[in-house]
Amino acid sequence: MKTLQMTSIDRNILTGCRFFKRLPLSTAEAILHGAALAEHEKYDSLFRQGDRIDDVFLVLSGLVRLYRVGKDGREADVGVFAKGELFGEDTMFLGYRATANAEVAENSVIARVDSRKLRQLAASDPDVAQAFIEHLCHRGKMKEDLLAQDRLLTAPQRVANYLLSQCPNGSTSFCFRLPFQKSVLAGKLGLAPEALSRAFSALRESGVSVKGRMIEIHDRHALERF
Amino acid sequence: MKTLQMTSIDRNILTGCRFFKRLPLSTAEAILHGAALAEHEKYDSLFRQGDRIDDVFLVLSGLVRLYRVGKDGREADVGVFAKGELFGEDTMFLGYRATANAEVAENSVIARVDSRKLRQLAASDPDVAQAFIEHLCHRGKMKEDLLAQDRLLTAPQRVANYLLSQCPNGSTSFCFRLPFQKSVLAGKLGLAPEALSRAFSALRESGVSVKGRMIEIHDRHALERF
DNA sequence: CGCGTCTTTGATGCAAGTCAATCGCCGTGG
């Protein structure tokens, strides 16, 4: 881990992300003022379930995985955060205790903001409070989606869903690069890596080609039917 | 469905529940003023996924099940709400569209509060905003728990967890009545009713007796080990 | 080119969903 100075590029990433976009620029700047930047490498642990956390985390680059571990040591991802996303925000309203483990999933630059400061701001500035509320609702919906997906869909269906979610809307055939390792995607979808692999094979006959991280979808409608 | 007048008992239920307890009584009264009360019977549908919703719902008695349906018609519960709980609050920050279906799971009395009014209040009154934020964080944690539970635990483990969550803390042996039908519990835990039934049998040898809705746990530590 | 890591493939086992039949409980009506 290495601390860094925040560049103007970093500022732009943050002020452009979903959470900050709702806020006046001056408010965003105020929140970011005093943020601590650090470089982390893959497999670094940011915190563990039950730890006391006094910061909110912002991903400037790279990837962070939030997961819980079962009694038998198995891990289940409850969230994966990429550039421009923020996590750990709910702990500041839950006694400042982490509800999951956070592990860096690829070399990353991560900013921390003092959560007490942010909380006070949320209490005094209605804009900030509003931004939090919307952010939390959005997060809640995603978790609901995830749960429903887990309970209703088979592995190939989940993968098809994910692919469709990456589809620029309107296009019937498209191509993109997975933003992370397949094993990470597997975790995100609640699958073992082997299951993801098999799901991709199953989707091949519905017009999905996979070469390394490059994915090609020939007909999105075939996926929707799946 | 039959509309009713709100009684002082109803008021007490609501002002005593988690969400309103954070607020000054006068604020709670202001929110509740103008709430519409109605009696619903089992299997009534309150709304469907995608419907436009202009209310927030409060359960005064009975039970409501929130669920999504898959393409094949199978249903997956994403929430079950009992007396004193509130739902539908996130739709007002998500374009007023329901993200799931709501069905009354047993004869219930349900209040509705105009969500626009509530939203305005959240924007102008920092107490209300704060209450929402905490409520949403709490909700988020529960969903995270649910997801992790789905991915990490077997059916008997989930049931054991649920039983422990009902245990008055400190007691090693206890007894209680299920607050709803077993099939509802099954849905809540993401299981088919048959699987719940089998899970109960499996737990019998760990000191769990089931007679109708009455549950008796002889040794909570045996469950914790499970 | 060679090594390590990630991914794929194959074989096997297990947990839970499904379908179907039975049982138990409770309320109704004779």
Add this chain to the structure above:
DNA sequence: CCACGGCGATTGACTTGCATCAAAGACGCG
């Protein structure tokens, strides 16, 4: 009071989807 009917719960037999373990293959990087 008992017989009946209906609904929910249980049990059994079967099927399926996925995890797991193990081995081979592909890819990226030095």
